[in-house]
Structures are given as structure tokens and as C-alpha cells.
Amino acid sequence: MNRLLKTILIFFFLFSIKTVFAQNIKISGTVTNKNNQALDYASVALIHLPDSASVALQASNQQGLYEFSNVKSGRYLIKALMMGYGKNQSAPFEVKDIAVKVPSITLAEHTQNLKDVNIISKMPVIDQKADRVIVNVEQMNTAGDNALEVISRSPGVKLDKDDHIVLKGKKGINVMIDGKMSYMTGLELTTYLKSLPGSVLSKIELISNPPSSFDAAGTAGIINIKLKRNKMQGFNGNMNTGGGYGRYEKVYAGTNLNYNIGKVSTYLRLDAGHYNSYNRLTLNRTIEEEQYNQLNFWHPVTNSLNYSTGADYFIDDKNTLGIMVKGYTAPEETKVNSNSINYNAAGAKIGGTSMFNPQSNTEKNHAINLNYRLKTDTLGGELGFDADYVRYDNSRNETFTNNYLDANDQLIGTPIDLRNNGMGKVSIYSIKADYTMNFNKTLKMETGWKSSWVKSLSDVRFDSLKTAGWITDPGRTNLFLYNENINAGYLSLDQSFKNLQIKAGLRAEQTLGNGSSSGTNTLIDRKYWKLFPTLFISLKLDSNNLITAAYRKSINRPSYSSLNPFTFYSDPYTALQGNPFLQPSYANSFEFNYSFKNFRILTLSYSVNNGSIWEVVYQNDATKESISRPENLNRTTNFYMATGSPFDVTKWWNNSTEVSAGFNRTESAVQGNGYDAFSWNWSIMSDNTITLPKNYSLSAYAFYDSPSVSGLFRSLGSYQLNIGAKKLFWNKNATLALKVNDVFNTSKFRANLEYNNIKTYWQNEWESRRINLSFTYKFGNMKIKTARKRQTGTSDEENRVGKN
16 A cells, blocks of 8 residues: 555656646736735636637635746736725736736725625535635535534544544544634534534635644644634624424524624624434443343433624734634433343343433533734734633533343342532633744745643542432542643744745644542653644646645644543443543654646545554453443554545536545554454545526435444444425525435444454444424625735634543
8 A cells, every 4th residue: 555655646746847847838926905915815817818718717825926827829818806806907918938927916995785796606515725625514505404414524524433523534633613722522522513503604624734833733633613704894694593303303593793893893603502312322242152232322402502702803904902702501401221131142031231310411611712913014924912711611410220130120139329410620721922924925934832721620429329328439439630731832934936835844842741530549740742843735737737745743632531540330331431541642644635627636645643542442251341441552544545526517516526435454452462453445425406496406415434444443334315405585695494314314323343352233323314494594784895804813722621
């Protein structure tokens, strides 16, 4: 496989060198405003004369530059336009045998009513950029979908058995909301994303190899979720409401309000939902010659509230001050039933257990960000400061009633009653400064510093019901504290040539952590620092062909909860346990992309993760207990390749299809024995939109994933089909959408665990098949004026709350 990868890379390298040195005629220039400031993402067209045919079209870059290559001799002119500005064109010019430098084209700023704008082109669902893949969610039918379901439909994204996000076959993804870390992973992140309606998402950015200005954490990269925010002048907004039904009911509603006038831009977003759902976990375990078949049924009812508000104050053309406050709360009432039936080698029933576990749980997250931006020069230099505070709280109140049964389902002894009043808190403080300086139009420097302080607390208090009443169970009670300080600095240089762009960076991170567990008398003390280089290369062969390559070294630190050595039982035979001896894992990732006219021809991704953290199950054949514990595995290898992008089959049918293949391998000593599992796998995803007359449209989405290896799990194949319909009315300000998810009820996670004395079949099902109806309406001022160009603050906080 390595030889194949090297051969492909050498081929494209030689092809690139040949193309670069080939003789071609180029046309270049810049697009600016009346203050001679560069305008990025302006549409620039090369027009042939005298027939006025459009030869090529592209967008200007961050320096306002555009360049057309391989232009044939003839007479031409350049046309440029941009939303919020007028349009303009150059004087006609001749192209013969030398490059042409077109004088700068200036666009005048103006206000325009959107109702008078005839938008001809439609934004694609999937947009392949040089450094990321952008999913334009507003072009999708998201009726009844939550944010996690929308993300799972993105190219290269899958969900594992616990609904954790896997990108291009790799775990360790960091999720950002509007450019700021979500501060959550694992169950907490899953719960939050499920509580967020898909209709409030604007874009999803998939960044496999973030540059040095981002935290080195996240071995699989970053997913940045951009929520809808209208930047039109005056007062405007939108509202959405909807409901769905599968086995149980779901209802949600929300609003997004914006007020932008003069020097102040403000917004408020509120979303509330009621979700009644279920999960069914089937575990079939073979222990020596006996069979233990277990069925766990979770029935949670969640009422969630998400809020976000913020304001930007433009002091003058150079200074901007901002504040953002956001959070969510999700109280949940859950009923859990667990039943296990045990059989001997002859297949005769020998006993079983049953458990009833009602729960009252609440999860809360609140965050505040203060940011300041200063434009230091006219070349795009900027100095930024961010200060963040995040508080995450959860409470857990539950009771357990365990019954042990004989072969005739008769109760053995008296039921065992337990109760737990637990809570967890994580506080994060962070400050950071970033400075960007452009030495000239082709050389750019970025540097910065960040420090964060984290305090994590987990308090579990179990009581047992005895004759004398409720008595504290010391074997199930634990107080875990963990404190961590991370300091980081980075420097990167970005150099652009005619067809080549190179960006190299280096980030240094220092980690200081200490913790203690009262239940196990364990102390944690760790101090280390590491260097993390990054390298990005972008080669533009001509106006249609683009090649990019990237390298990144990254770290995946253990989550705070995974260091807690305490054992948490979910039923009499199944438990989770932390590991205070967990060490961070390190990954080296390489990626190569080739695109033609923004169509992705090929993506190649290769990564090696040393010390990757995966769950390892320990089975006690005598007590029949299975305890899952995170451990560092020696080495995991991931290879991924894919092709596919959106394209118009006809004027009324848009198709986005991705075909991918991968190779995953896990090599490690597990419980003292060698383990080596690997497999090739493939998948296909297709998203189709058919536009009908009178603003109707139909959609169909389907995927298939073949069997694969994920850590110690050997997962089986799965597939799903969604269909929907949508209608625009009231001058396209209102949308009514109907959707059926998982038409054939086939979406489920199935896997086998086989190593040492472990032989388990695992199947997790959820309420994936359901019908949903949603309504959205946008209102307010339809005047648009381009806002001052600025970069919103980012706070790359640690993303490890609750990671497994």
C-alpha cells in the first residue's frame, strides 16, 4: 500500500512539474474597493471579444488577486462583480505571446434590495476548497434532522457505536461552533448535537489538517459548524417549527433575530425541543461454554433549550469589540430496562437477571467570549485578543433495582436496591492573542499565544438499601479532581508564487496536569511539552486544475473523565472504568487532493497513530462481568481515498455522489497477547435534489458502508434511504418540508468483538425511521450592505469534556 501511495504521489508530482514549466499565457489582476482595499471572493469573468463569450470564471483570493492561465491569443476584457457592490469591467486588451497585467478593477459599494436581485446560479451542497470541504446545509432538506444527523451525511463522516463522529476513518475529531470549540466530546457532545435542530445550521466545514494557529489536539481534524446569522441591515430574522414521529413524538421550535445598524451588529438565537426516543442494545456474549444474551432498552425524554446572543461594536474602521454568550440545558427523564438470559453448553436456560433503572439527569453548558480586533495596516494585518470562560455541569439521580432469577424465572433472594446522586463540573478559562502581518502581497506571517486552565470535578455517591435504610456504599462512591494548564505558541509563514502556495507552521504546547481519586487513592501527575509541525502546498496547474497536499502532526489527550479510575456499573454484568495511566497519543497525517473545475477527482489520506486510545473490554469468566476500560494501543493505521462532488445531471436534477475506500489496521498487545486486525472497506453516498415547477423540489439520500475494522471492533455493513419533498412560497420567504428518514429501518450499528477470552456480538438500534414535517419563515428588512471586513474571534479550547 505504501508503494502504491508513493507511486501515485510521484506521478502527480512529475505531472505538476511538467505543467508548471510548460509554455502558457496568463492574465492577472486585482479587485479592490474605492479605498484600494482588496476584495476577496469577488466573481471575476474572462470575456472573449467580439462575441462576449465567457471563457473562464473564478473568485478573487484574500489579496483580491485573480489569474487565468493557458489563455489563447485574442481580444478580451475582464468583468467583476460582488454582492453589496456594483459591477465593473476593464478596458479591452490584446493577448499575444506575453503575460498581461490588467489594471486594478474598482467596485463601488452600494445598497440593494434583494427582491430586485435575480440570482441565476445556486450554491452547491458540497464545495471543495483547497484546505477544507464545505457543506452548504441551507441547500439540503433537513426537515426533522438534528445537527448530528446532518453532520453524518457529510463526505467522509461516519458515526461509531456510541454516536461519536469518525472522519475519514479516524477518531479524535474536534467540533467547533461558529469558529469556537464546543468544549464537549463523547456523550455530552452527542446529546448537545441531537438537541440542536438541523434547520439552524448554515454550513459545515470539514478541516482534515488544520494549520498551526489551531490547537494541535484532534488527530482527525476539525469540524466547524456555522449557525445561521443574517447580516442584512436593520431588523430581520427567521423562525422555524416542526415535529416528527417514529415510535415516539418529537416537537421543536426556534427563532433567530438580527439587528444590524450603524456601528452595532447584534443577534439572538433561541431553540427549544421535546424529544421522546429510544435506544436498544443487544449483547450476545459467549463465556467459556455458556451463552449470555442481554437486551438493554433506554427510553429518554429530553426537553432542551439552546441559546446564543452576541454583539459587535465597530469603534472605527480599524477597531472592533465583540461579546458572545451561549449555552444550553437539557433535562432528561429516562427509563432503562435490562434483561439477561443465561444458557449452558447444551442450550438449556440456567438463569438470568433483570434490572430497572429510572433516571433524572440534567446537562448544562454556558460560555462567554470577549474579543477585540485591530487592523494594523492596509495590507490586511490584524491583531486579535480573546478571553473565554466556559462552565459545564451535569447532575445524575438514579435508582437501580436488580433481580437475580433461576431457570424457572423465580426470584433468587431479595432484590438489590441502589441509588446514585452524582454530579460533574468542568470549568475552562482561556486567553489568547493572534497577530497576522502581510510583508507584501505574496508573503504572510501568523503568530500567537494561548493559555488555558481547566478544573474538572466528578462526584459519585452510591447508597445501598439495607435493613437499617439507605447506607453509603464506599466501594461505589468516589470524588475525582483533575486540574490542567496548557500553554501554546505558534508561528507560520505563507508564501505565494505564480501558481504555487506554500504554508509552513510550527506549534509548541506545554501540558501540566494533576489529579486524585478518593475511591481508589490514585494520584495523577503529568508534565510534558511537544512540537507540532504543519505543511500545506497548493499548486494551481491552470484555471481548472488544482493540486493540494498537507502534513500535520497532532495530539489526542485523554479526556478528563477517562482518567478517573472509578468503576461505573450500567447493569449487573456491564461496567465502565477510567484509566489514570492513559498517555496522550500522537498522529502523523498526510493528505493529497486533486480537483478539476472544483470537482474533486481524488482525495488520498494516510495517517499513523501511535498510542491511540480505544476501549478494551476485560471479561471475568467467574463473575461474568465485562468491564470496558480505555487503553493506549500500540499503533493504528488509516488509509482513505475518495472521489465525487456535486454536479448537475440536468437543469432540474442535482446529484452529489461520493465513492470512497479505506484500509484500517490495529496492531497492539491487548491484555498481554498480540492483536493484529485489518480490513479494506468501501462506501458510497448519494444525495439527489430534483427541482420541479412552482417552487417544489424532491430529495433522496442513500448510503452504504461495507464491513470495516474500528479499534478492536469488527463492524458489519449498514445502509439507509431518506426521501423528502419541499415547497417554497410567500416570495420564497417560507418553506414547508416533509421528510421520511430511514425508509426501510436498516440503520443500526452491528459489530463483533473477538480477542483473548472475549467473544461478543454487539448491536445498537435507535429511532432512525421517522416522518418529519417542518416550517421555516424569514422576515424583516431585505436591504443588504456589506459589513466591514473582519475576522471573528476564535477560542480553540480543549475539546475533551466527557471524551471516551
